[in-house]
Amino acid sequence: GQQLNQSPQSMFIQEGEDVSMNCTSSSIFNTWLWYKQDPGEGPVLLIALYKAGELTSNGRLTAQFGITRKDSFLNISASIPSDVGIYFCAGRLALGGTSYGKLTFGQGTILTVHP
Amino acid sequence: NAGVTQTPKFQVLKTGQSMTLQCAQDMNHNSMYWYRQDPGMGLRLIYYSASEGTTDKGEVPNGYNVSRLNKREFSLRLESAAPSQTSVYFCASSEPGQGVGYTFGSGTRLTVV
Numbered sequence: 001g002q003q004l005n006q007s008p009q010s011m012f013i014q015e016g017e018d019v020s021m022n023c024t025s026s027s028i029f030n031t032w033l034w035y036k037q038d039p040g041e042g043p044v045l046l047i048a049l050y051k052a053g054e055l056t057s058n059g060r061l062t063a064q065f066g067i068t069r070k071d072s073f074l075n076i077s078a079s080i081p082s083d084v085g086i087y088f089c090a091g092r093l094a095l096g097g098t099s100y101g102k103l104t105f106g107q108g109t110i111l112t113v114h115p
Numbered sequence: 116n117a118g119v120t121q122t123p124k125f126q127v128l129k130t131g132q133s134m135t136l137q138c139a140q141d142m143n144h145n146s147m148y149w150y151r152q153d154p155g156m157g158l159r160l161i162y163y164s165a166s167e168g169t170t171d172k173g174e175v176p177n178g179y180n181v182s183r184l185n186k187r188e189f190s191l192r193l194e195s196a197a198p199s200q201t202s203v204y205f206c207a208s209s210e211p212g213q214g215v216g217y218t219f220g221s222g223t224r225l226t227v228v
Contacts (some may be wrong), residue, residue, distance in 0.1 A: 009155070033216045042119075042219030043158070044204050088157065090216070102148075102173075102218060107157035 006089050006106030011078055014114050018061035021109045022073040023089035032065050032072040033103065038085045046087075047074070069094070079113050086110050117141055120204050121220035128196045128227045133205045136223050137193040138206030146209045147189035148173075151202040158205065164189055181195060191222065 007028045021060060023032070026094055031050055035043035047058050049065035049072060056063055072091070076098045091107040117139045128134055130141045140147065149161040160173030164183040178200060189208075192201060207217040217227050 006157075034156075035216075040221070042207075042221045044219070045216045048216055102160065102163060105158040107155060 004089055004091055004104055006109055008109060009015065009107065010110040010112070012112045015018060015079060015081060017079055018047050019083070020068040020073060020075040021087060021089075023091070023106045024071040025091060025104075026035055026070065027068045028094045029091035030069070030094040032063070033090040033092075034061075034063050034072070034074045034092060035088040036085050037108075041066060042086055042108065043086075069108075079111075081113050081115055084111055118143055119206055119208055119218050119220035121204075121223050123223060124221070125224050127224070128193075128225065130197060130227060132196050133192065134196065135193075136206075136225075137188070138190065138220060139188045140208040140218070141187065142208060143186070144208035144218075145186070145208050147183065147206045148209075149179075149189070149191045150207065151175065151203045152205060152222075153202050159190065161170065161204075181187050188194075193225075196225075198227045201227045211224060 004023045004025050028069045034046045035046050036046050038041040047056050047063040052069050053063040053067050064073055086108045088108050090103040119164055120169045122137045127210045144221050148163040150158040152158050159175045161179050162173050162181040167186045170181050182190045194201045207221050209215050209217045
């Protein structure tokens with residue numbers, strides 16, 4: 001099936017530092033989504049992107065839909081301890097793909113923030 | 116507004132036992148999904164139901180069956196549990212269409228011994 005390559009797999013940072021993670025694919029996507037999963041909970045949607053080049057912010061989070069439509073990145077500024085969790089990218093293939101409608105998820109980035 | 120509710124939250128099974136994981140959503144969504152989450156593997160789709168009355172295999176369907184009981188409920192059944200099915204299982208729902216993400220339940224942590 002389709003694969004999204006998410007990196008890095010894990011990050012260990014100090015409180016206050018900025019964080020950057022990204023997802024790439026060999027296929028073109030028409031939607032990119034970023035989710036956060038807190039320990040013991042299900043993923044929760046953070047940001048949704050619908051157009052190539054789109055840059056969207058949600059508080060300290062900023063995400064961009066890559067111009068090629070094959071990648072996306074998420075930045076977290078001035079990290080705090082509650083940012084700890086697993087961050088997933090997800091994409092929906094462009095119309096005409098056999099997986100149209102369903103999301104494909106990256107492997108996740110585990111974020112640890114040291115106070 | 117409960118969103119997506121999964122039961123049970125935790126379960127321990129012996130190899131060969133069967134069980135059904137329950138999922139219900141109250142958002143009137145047409146599409147529902149079952150995923151499993153394993154360390155380093157992300158979320159892998161087991162089965163999905165695009166609308167009431169339809170179900171389709173996902174990426175890792177072997178060893179599982181599903182039932183879309185009605186628009187609200189989508190259950191996942193393990194007929195003969197195996198240790199390889201030890202995982203965290205998530206149910207999700209959405210409205211079909213290109214602009215919408217999924218809403219996830221809080222998961223069922225299953226251990227098969």
